Amino acid sequence: MTILYLTEQYSSVQLDAETLVVRIPERKETNRKARKVRVPLGKVTQVIVYGNVTLTTPAIEALLARHAEICYLTRYGKFIGRISGEDHKHGQLRLVQRRAHDDPTLVLHVARVCVRAKLHNQRTLLLRSNRVRESDSLSLAADQMGNMIALLDALPTEANLPPNPSKPQADTLLGQLMGIEGAAAAAYFKGYGELFIQPWCDLFTGRHKRPPTDPVNALLSYGYTLLISQTVAAAQIVGADPYVGYLHSTQYGKPALALDIVEMFRAPIVDSVVLTLLNNRMLGLNDFEEILGSWRLKDEGRKLFLQKFEERLNVEFKHPIFKKEVTYRRCLELQIRLLSRWLLGEFKRFREFYTR
Structure with a gap:
C-alpha cells in the first residue's frame, strides 16, 4: 500500500496517463523553488489531503476507478470528509x-x-x-x-x-x-x-x-x-x-x-x-x-x-x-x-x- 500525503499548501494534482503529477509552488519565505513530483497511479491506495490542495477531476476519477480513497483534512489535521468509489458488494x-x-x-x-x-x-x-x-x-x-x-x-x-x-x-x-x-x-x-x-x-x-x-x-x-x-x-x-x-x-x-x-x-x-x-x-x-x-x-x-x-x-x-x-x-x-x-x-x- 502506498499512501500519498499532500501537505504542501496551494499544490495541485493532475493526471498524466498513468501518473499523478503533483505541482508544488514556490515558497519565497524559505527560498524554495517550485517543483514537480510524479507518482505512479497504480501504486496509490489512498490520498490524504491537508488544507488548500487541488485535485483535478480526471485525477479524482482515476483514483476512484482504482478504489483509492481520498480523505480531506484541514491544514492542521482535523478530519473533514472522504471520497470513495462504489461500496463493497458484501x-x-x-x-x-x-x-x-x-x-x-x-x-x-x-x-x-x-x-x-x-x-x-x-x-x-x-x-x-x-x-x-x-x-x-x-x-x-x-x-x-x-x-x-x-x-x-x-x-x-x-x-x-x-x-x-x-x-x-x-x-x-x-x-x-x-x-x-x-x-x-x-x-x-x-x-x-x-x-x-x-x-x-x-x-x-x-x-x-x-x-x-x-x-x-x-x-x-x-x-x-x-x-x-x-x-x-x-x-x-x-x-x-x-x-x-x-x-x-x-x-x-x-x-x-x-x-x-x-x-x-x-x-x-x-x-x-x-x-x-x-x-x-x-x-x-x-x-x-x-x-x-x-x-x-x-x-x-x-x-x-x-x-x-x-x-x-x-x-x-x-x-x-x-x-x-x-x-x-x-x-x-x-x-x-x-x-x-x-x-x-x-x-x-x-x-x-x-x-x-
Whole structure:
C-alpha cells in the first residue's frame, strides 16, 4: 500500500496517463523553488489531503476507478470528509453487522473485546517502558490497570436492554464497562505522562481532546485522527460498514466501527510514535504553535510525524493469532476480518489483538 500525503499548501494534482503529477509552488519565505513530483497511479491506495490542495477531476476519477480513497483534512489535521468509489458488494456482512448492533449481548461482547485489548496494550506499554526506569508510580499505574482488567472480566456476558432507550448506556452492563474504561484511562495517562523527558512531562497533565491543551495532546489527537482514517479504509476493504459500531454509539457521520477497532491500536501505534518523537528530541517546542489555548503542529513537524507514523504502520512482527509476519497496517484489516467472520458465524468469538 502506498499512501500519498499532500501537505504542501496551494499544490495541485493532475493526471498524466498513468501518473499523478503533483505541482508544488514556490515558497519565497524559505527560498524554495517550485517543483514537480510524479507518482505512479497504480501504486496509490489512498490520498490524504491537508488544507488548500487541488485535485483535478480526471485525477479524482482515476483514483476512484482504482478504489483509492481520498480523505480531506484541514491544514492542521482535523478530519473533514472522504471520497470513495462504489461500496463493497458484501451485503450479507453488512446485514449481520446491523443485526448484531441491535443485540445487547453481542454489542457487549465486541465492546468488551475492544476495551480489554486497549487496556492490555496500554498496560504493556507502561510495563515495557518501566523496565529501565523501575518507577514505583509507573508500577502503580500498571497495577491499577490490571485491576481494571479484572473488573472487566468479572462483568456478566448476558447484557440487558437499557431501561431508558434515549440513554442507552445508563444502568446497563455496557455503561459499567465504559465506566471501567474511563477509570483505566485516568490511570494510564497519569503513567504515560511520566514516560516523557522535560519539558514534555511537565506540560502534559492528562488527556485533553477539545482542544488539545499542550503539545503532547496535540500529537495524540493528530495521530488518532490518522489512525481512524486508516481503519475506515480497512473496513471498506473488508466490506464492513465503518459507521455501524458497538462500543461507540452509531450516529450520523461517526465512523463507530473504526473507532471501536482503533481502541486496540492506540497505544502500540500512536502513543509509541509520540514517545519516540519527543523523547528522542526529534520535535521541539518550536515545532508547535498555540492559538487561543489550542496547540497544534506546524508544517515541518507535521511532515516528520507523518513519516514516523508511516514507519510505525509498516513495522513487521508475528501476529499473535495467525502466527505470521504482518504489519500494523495489515493488522487493522485482519482485526476487522476477524470481527466479520465472527458475525457471519464462522468463529465462536471475536478475539482481541494483544501486544507483548
